[in-house]
Amino acid sequence: MTDEKARKVSAAAPPVHASPPPFASPRKPSPAEIGWEESTLKPALANSPDRLADFTTVSSYPVRRMYTDADLVGWSPERELGLPGQLPYTRGIHPLMYRERLWTMRQFAGFGSADDTNRRFRYLLSQGQTGLSVAFDLPTLMGYDSDDPLSEGEVGKCGVAISSLADMEALFDQIPLADVTTSMTINSPAAPIWAMYLAVAEKQGADWRKISGTLQNDILKEYIAQKEYIYPPGPSLRLVTDTIEFGAKYTPKFNPISISGYHIREAGSTAIQELAFTLRDGIEYVENCLRRGLAIDDFAPRLSFFFNAHNDFFEEIAKYRAARRLWQSVMRERFGAKNPRSWALRFHAQTAGCSLTAQQPYNNVARTAIQALAAVMGGTQSLHTNSLDEAWALPTESAATIALRTQQIIAYESGVTNTADPLGGSYFVETLTGETERGARDYIAKIDALGGMVAAIEHGFPQREIADAAYRFQVAVDRGEKIIVGVNDYVVDEKPIETLHINDSVARTQTDRLRKLRSERSNDEVARRLDSLRRAAAGEENLMPHLFETVKAYATLGEICDALRQPFGVYQEVAIT
Amino acid sequence: MPDKKIRVLIAKPGLDGHDRGAKVIARALRDAGMEVIYTGLRQTPQMIASAALQEDVDVIGLSILSGAHNTLCARLMDLLRAQKMDDVTVLIGGIIPEQDIAELKKIGIAEVFLPGTTTQAIVDFIRQRVAQASAASQPHRSAE
Numbered sequence: 001m002t003d004e005k006a007r008k009v010s011a012a013a014p015p016v017h018a019s020p021p022p023f024a025s026p027r028k029p030s031p032a033e034i035g036w037e038e039s040t041l042k043p044a045l046a047n048s049p050d051r052l053a054d055f056t057t058v059s060s061y062p063v064r065r066m067y068t069d070a071d072l073v074g075w076s077p078e079r080e081l082g083l084p085g086q087l088p089y090t091r092g093i094h095p096l097m098y099r100e101r102l103w104t105m106r107q108f109a110g111f112g113s114a115d116d117t118n119r120r121f122r123y124l125l126s127q128g129q130t131g132l133s134v135a136f137d138l139p140t141l142m143g144y145d146s147d148d149p150l151s152e153g154e155v156g157k158c159g160v161a162i163s164s165l166a167d168m169e170a171l172f173d174q175i176p177l178a179d180v181t182t183s184m185t186i187n188s189p190a191a192p193i194w195a196m197y198l199a200v201a202e203k204q205g206a207d208w209r210k211i212s213g214t215l216q217n218d219i220l221k222e223y224i225a226q227k228e229y230i231y232p233p234g235p236s237l238r239l240v241t242d243t244i245e246f247g248a249k250y251t252p253k254f255n256p257i258s259i260s261g262y263h264i265r266e267a268g269s270t271a272i273q274e275l276a277f278t279l280r281d282g283i284e285y286v287e288n289c290l291r292r293g294l295a296i297d298d299f300a301p302r303l304s305f306f307f308n309a310h311n312d313f314f315e316e317i318a319k320y321r322a323a324r325r326l327w328q329s330v331m332r333e334r335f336g337a338k339n340p341r342s343w344a345l346r347f348h349a350q351t352a353g354c355s356l357t358a359q360q361p362y363n364n365v366a367r368t369a370i371q372a373l374a375a376v377m378g379g380t381q382s383l384h385t386n387s388l389d390e391a392w393a394l395p396t397e398s399a400a401t402i403a404l405r406t407q408q409i410i411a412y413e414s415g416v417t418n419t420a421d422p423l424g425g426s427y428f429v430e431t432l433t434g435e436t437e438r439g440a441r442d443y444i445a446k447i448d449a450l451g452g453m454v455a456a457i458e459h460g461f462p463q464r465e466i467a468d469a470a471y472r473f474q475v476a477v478d479r480g481e482k483i484i485v486g487v488n489d490y491v492v493d494e495k496p497i498e499t500l501h502i503n504d505s506v507a508r509t510q511t512d513r514l515r516k517l518r519s520e521r522s523n524d525e526v527a528r529r530l531d532s533l534r535r536a537a538a539g540e541e542n543l544m545p546h547l548f549e550t551v552k553a554y555a556t557l558g559e560i561c562d563a564l565r566q567p568f569g570v571y572q573e574v575a576i577t
Numbered sequence: 578m579p580d581k582k583i584r585v586l587i588a589k590p591g592l593d594g595h596d597r598g599a600k601v602i603a604r605a606l607r608d609a610g611m612e613v614i615y616t617g618l619r620q621t622p623q624m625i626a627s628a629a630l631q632e633d634v635d636v637i638g639l640s641i642l643s644g645a646h647n648t649l650c651a652r653l654m655d656l657l658r659a660q661k662m663d664d665v666t667v668l669i670g671g672i673i674p675e676q677d678i679a680e681l682k683k684i685g686i687a688e689v690f691l692p693g694t695t696t697q698a699i700v701d702f703i704r705q706r707v708a709q710a711s712a713a714s715q716p717h718r719s720a721e
Contacts, residue, residue, distance in 0.1 A: 138592035138643055142619075150621075153648025154592050227594025227618055267597050354597075358692040391692045393644070393674055467600050474601045478695045487693040496675035502644065575596075575617040577603040 029070040041065075058312035058482075059270035060472065061435075067427035075430060080325070084420040089324040090433065091421035092379040093344040098417035102130075103375075104382040105407045106183055106348065110135030110160035111394045112506045114170035117160040121175060123397065129404055132175070132213075133183040133384060135159035135394075136193075141228045143189045143561030146510030156506035158394070159185075163510060164556045166517055168196040169203065178206035182213040183258070183348065183382075188230040190217035191239050192560045195547040198251070214255040214304055214348070217243055220281040220453055221260050223573065224462045225267040230561060233454045235568035239543065241288045246544035248299045255304040257285065258348065264462075265308035266354045268470020271319045272436055274308060276443030277453075277462050279326055283444070284453040286335055296335050300342035309375040309383075310352040311367065317423060318432035320378030323347070326437050348382035349375035358391035360486035361497055369406050376410055377422055383407055393499035463576045514556065521554040529553045530563045538567040583707050584634040588616040588625045590653065593643035598670055602638060605696035611703070622649055626656035629665060635707050638699075641671040646681065654685045664714070666706045670694065 029037070055063045064071075082088050085095030094100060107129050110117045121132055136159040139151035145163040146155045155161050162168055172182075177200060186193045194215050201211050219236040222229040229236065240257065247256035261278035269277070282303060289299050307323065309316055327345040331337040351371035356364040365388050372385045385403040387395035395403070416422055423429040450456045457463070476482040483489045529550040536546045550560055587603045589596060596618060603615045614632050616625060629637050637657075641649060646669065657665060669681065670690040678689045688702060 138645075142592050144592070150592065153645035154643055157644030158593075222594075227596060266595075268601075391672065393672070467604075470597050471601055471604050474605070474696060478697060484693070488695070499674050501674070501676075504648075573617065575600075575615055577600045577607075577613075577615050 026073075027070050028073045030068070033068055033070055054481075057271070057315040058310055059272065059315060059469075060476070061270070061272070061315065067431050069427065071427055071431040075434070077425070080430065080434065081424060087340075087343065088328050089344055090321045091424050093324065093346060093381075095420070097379060097420035098376075098411075099420075102411050102417065103380050103407075104131040104181070104348075105129045105404060105411075106131035106133045106181075106382050106384055107400060107404055108133040108135050108185065108350065108384045109395075109400065110137070111158075111500065112156040112160065112502055113509055114160055114162065114167045115173075116156070116506075118171055118173050118175070120397070120400070121171075124400065124404065125175075125180070127401060127404055128408060131181045131183065131382065134171070134185065136184075136186055137161045139163075140189070140193075140557060141186065143230050143557060145514060145556045145558030146507060147514050148558055151507070153504070153507075155504070155510055157502050161506060161510050162193065162196070162557065163514055164517055164554055165196045165199050165551045166513070166554060168193075168200050172200050172204075176206065177201045177204055177211055181211075183216070184213070185216045187216055187219055187222050187226070187228050188236070189557055189561055190215050191243050191543060192547050192551060192557060194243060194256075195544065195551045198548060199552050208251050210253060211251060212253040212255075214258050215243065216258045216260065216306070218257055218260045218281065218285075218306075220284060220457070221263055221277070223457045223571070224264060224277060224281075225269075225466060226263040227573070229571045229573075231564065231568040232571045233457070235537075235564075236571075237285075237288050237454075240285060241292050242542045242544050244285070244289055244299050244302075245292060245294060245542055247302060248294065252302070255302050255346075257302075258304050258306045259285065260306040262306050262308045262350050264466065265310060265352065267466045268354075268473060269466045270469050271310070271312070271315050272439035273443065273462075273465055273469060275319050275323055275326070275436060276440040276447075278305065278307070279323065279330065279440065280444050280447045280453050280456075282327070283330060283334070287452070290335070296331075296337045297339040297342050300331060300335070300337050301339060305345055305347040307347050307349050307375075307380075308352050309349045309371040309378075309380075311355050311371060313370060313374045314423075314429060314432055315436075316371070316374040317378040318429055318436045320347070320349075320375070320380065321421075321429070321433045322437040322440060324379070325433070326440055346381050348384070349378075349380040350384040351375070351386045353386055353390050356386060356388075356390040357484060357486050360490075360492065360494060361388045361392065363486055364388040364390060365402060365406065368403060369410070372406055373410055373414070373416065377416055379421060389497060389499050392497070394502070396498065396500045460574065460576045467576055517554055517556070525553045526550075526555045526559070530555055530559060533560065534563050534566060537564050583611040583636065583703060584632060585611050585613050585636040585638060585703065586616065586625070586629050586632055586634040587613060587638045587640065588620050588628070589618045589640050590620050590622060590625055590649040591641065591643055591645045592619060593641060593645070594618050595642045596640070598642075599638075599640035602640070602670065602696065602699060606638075606700065606703070609700040611700075622652035622656055625653055626660060626662075629657070629662060630660055634665060635710070636666045636668065636703055639667065639669040639671075641669060641673070644672070646671070646673055647677060650681055650686055651684055657685075664710055666703070666710065668699070668702070670699075 084091040138154045140162045146161045243256045259282045261274040265274040324345045328343040331343045351368045387399035387403045389399045447456045533546045666687045
């Protein structure tokens with residue numbers, strides 16, 4: 001379908017929601033509260049006024065001095081709250097929540113070579129983490145081989161270097177993919193990387209119908225925030241749809257996409273923007289799949305999400321609850337999904353990297369604990385906790401261990417897992433949940449009016465919102481309106497901590513490996529496969545089967561991504577500052 | 578006669594796409610009255626050196642969070658020297674381990690700004706540096 005046709009389909013779609021959120025009544029203080037204002041509040045304020053001029057969340061959203069029944073006039077527990085595991089899923093997507101099963105402790109890890117990372121994976125599994133999460137290096141993320149001139153200085157520095165199926169095999173050495181679930185943070189080259197993962201699974205004798213994990217594969221947020229794009233939106237969305245279609249058929253337990261807000265938040269957005277842009281990205285992907293001819297209930301149950309867990313405890317909890325309530329309404333009302341598994345929003349959370357400081361890094365353990373607690377009290381299915389040295393380097397083994405222990409302490413010592421949605425019914429949390437949902441719906445409506453998310457990106461709309469929010473936050477910090485302990489208050493002279501150092505020997509090892517690979521494989525076979533891939537890419541067939549055969553011939557990631565650059569073209573962003 | 582506006586090139590070298598810091602700094606410097614050119618993402622050292630020359634900048638601000646700073650900075654400083662741009666102040670911000678800072682300064686990076694630096698600190702540093710450079714290059718004036 002041409003871009004123009006696609007845009008017409010988007011514009012013809014019904015407006016955001018058939019039933020807007022019912023309650024937005026103005027605050028109605030009871031006689032008791034009015035009495036309290038006179039007898040108790042006024043004298044207290046006269047005696048010592050508020051500490052600050054404004055009390056706001058991290059996203060600068062105003063917070064009142066207290067919340068009472070006055071804030072929930074018109075709020076209905078049946079409609080707004082429901083029960084755990086039941087529409088509208090505000091209280092969580094499972095009836096028993098963590099009493100049945102804890103969230104997956106899934107620590108993002110990767111550095112150096114596949115062997116280095118394999119060791120760290122096996123260490124983390126031995127320390128009690130319950131799922132794997134792969135961090136790839138920048139060359140891999142951008143579809144370049146380790147020995148590409150553009151990879152110089154970058155190999156293995158931000159994550160693991162994966163240039164071919166051979167590297168992927170080494171990455172999962174002694175790790176049975178039949179028994180371990182793996183999340184892979186990869187976007188532009190998600191399809192070929194997934195093909196490599198599936199090839200390893202096949203080699204290990206793992207059943208594709210049983211293997212589980214997640215591919216991030218969320219290209220829209222790349223244009224908006226993380227900027228790890230290669231190709232333009234049209235072909236990129238085709239690749240995403242290919243993976244979702246392929247997954248629905250062959251890997252029913254695998255999440256082919258993790259629709260992400262984490263990176264949008266890290267780029268500086270507010271909580272409401274994070275929620276809105278993420279769900280609107282989700283809407284765009286659903287529309288693409290429907291245009292492909294997929295039935296909504298065939299793929300929607302395997303759409304998964306990924307949110308940030310930032311500093312403001314209640315703002316984050318409200319965000320996750322609003323996310324679930326909003327998404328079920330999108331699924332049912334906008335798309336007519338009938339399967340309850342299509343309605344239930346499942347998410348992974350990561351504590352906010354951008355909130356961690358270079359100064360007094362041990363303070364970051366406290367920050368991460370509070371953020372992780374918010375994610376748990378917000379009902380996350382999976383969680384990564386950052387390490388204390390986040391602002392300096394990739395985590396040392398000991399820093400990564402403390403991060404994992406933080407989750408274990410929350411799980412086993414804090415008591416918050418004993419009951420579902422512990423804050424349900426709180427005046428504050430229910431009000432904030434409603435305000436967050438309303439704010440997100442406004443943004444979604446704006447993006448709909450622009451013609452959808454791709455159009456909005458072309459207009460620079462989400463990018464500008466994020467840049468503005470990021471700038472406002474920095475101004476507030478510079479002015480001391482937002483305190484960051486150790487940075488603009490409680491500052492001390494300090495000595496640097498030990499950090500992980502990755503040297504350039506990884507690049508040399510990778511270069512040798514690639515030379516060996518290219519000399520040992522059948523280069524004729526590789527050329528044939530790449531040619532076939534190029535031709536298929538220029539057409540409309542699903543590329544996953546082609547990619548699978550191409551990676552098994554040991555074509556490198558760079559060769560594959562390069563082959564696709566011809567039919568797909570490359571994307572150049574118009575920078576918005 | 579009005580002071581000539583300080584010209585700053587903000588650049589993202591290498592493959593890293595994290596541009597929050599670069600954009601915030603670009604805006605802050607603009608708000609402080611400087612002329613700012615933002616290169617956009619994925620610039621090679623060659624592209625940055627060319628842009629700096631073309632735009633005749635006083636300052637180059639590099640944003641690097643990828644760990645590739647040693648390689649990229651060394652490359653860039655070589656190119657700037659070859660272009661006889663020794664008077665350009667080169668700054669870097671981002672994720673830079675403490676142990677690499679001395680070496681970066683040795684190859685000519687004027688300052689390394691770590692996470693937590695205020696925008697005002699960067700504005701002040703640039704103003705001071707450019708003023709120093711300008712004073713140093715003034716021809717000796719005889720009494721008029």
